[in-house]
Amino acid sequence: xxxxxxxxxxxxxxxxxxxxxxxxxxxxxxxxxxxxxxxxxxxxxxxxxxxxxxxxxxxxxxxxxxxxxxxxxxxxxxxxxxxxxxxxxxxxxxxxxxxxxxxxxxxxxxxxxxxxxxxx
Amino acid sequence: xxxxxxxxxxxxxxxxxxxxxxxxxxxxxxxxxxxxxxxxxxxxxxxxxxxxxxxxxxxxxxxxxxxxxxxxxxxxxxxxxxxxxxxxxxxxxxxxxxxxxxxxxxxxxx
Numbered sequence: 580x581x582x583x584x585x586x587x588x589x590x591x592x593x594x595x596x597x598x599x600x601x602x603x604x605x606x607x608x609x610x611x612x613x614x615x616x617x618x619x620x621x622x623x624x625x626x627x628x629x630x631x632x633x634x635x636x637x638x639x640x641x642x643x644x645x646x647x648x649x650x651x652x653x654x655x656x657x658x659x660x661x662x663x664x665x666x667x668x669x670x671x672x673x674x675x676x677x678x679x680x681x682x683x684x685x686x687x688x689x690x691x692x693x694x695x696x697x698x699x
Numbered sequence: 700x701x702x703x704x705x706x707x708x709x710x711x712x713x714x715x716x717x718x719x720x721x722x723x724x725x726x727x728x729x730x731x732x733x734x735x736x737x738x739x740x741x742x743x744x745x746x747x748x749x750x751x752x753x754x755x756x757x758x759x760x761x762x763x764x765x766x767x768x769x770x771x772x773x774x775x776x777x778x779x780x781x782x783x784x785x786x787x788x789x790x791x792x793x794x795x796x797x798x799x800x801x802x803x804x805x806x807x808x809x
Binding site: 626631636679684685687689691 | 700745746754
């Protein structure tokens, strides 16, 4: 079964850090670009970051640039998001998603998400 | 990186057709035929419905179609069914490995 499972979320104080992980299974991980998308409680989807198949190309939303870092370990079939200098407005459910084969610009497999709460 | 503009809500009766618009700029929707649409039911992960303006993933009904003109993309759902009631989001590639989502539209099937 093709699957993405996120982990690493939790409650953290403003200014703190977290590392989110996304474990992929059921497909050849290093064939696909990946993204992180977040959804604040009761709000819409917000694209956060993207990485291509080999990690050679990355992109970030302006709201997280300089604070978040996306990476991947193809040998471990895993995607990561390092969250630093966290703010209250970073509180959200963080999903990882896989790019569509042959497109790379849309995302067809999504994880259920891991919740990040930034609060003092 | 401003969010794409979608109507907050739309509604329709079973069997009818509805259209959800998604307006961006010449830097995103207007520059690329790379708009995708996602359906999200409460408490669930988003589901890809249409991508690259015209392509549907396997298993997605052909009642879902889309189009694009200038800086505006549109999703049309024909033959509305109760199960279509959900939130819908558009998303566009915006260049340099960046993407932007719309604010989302709540579809109510009356």
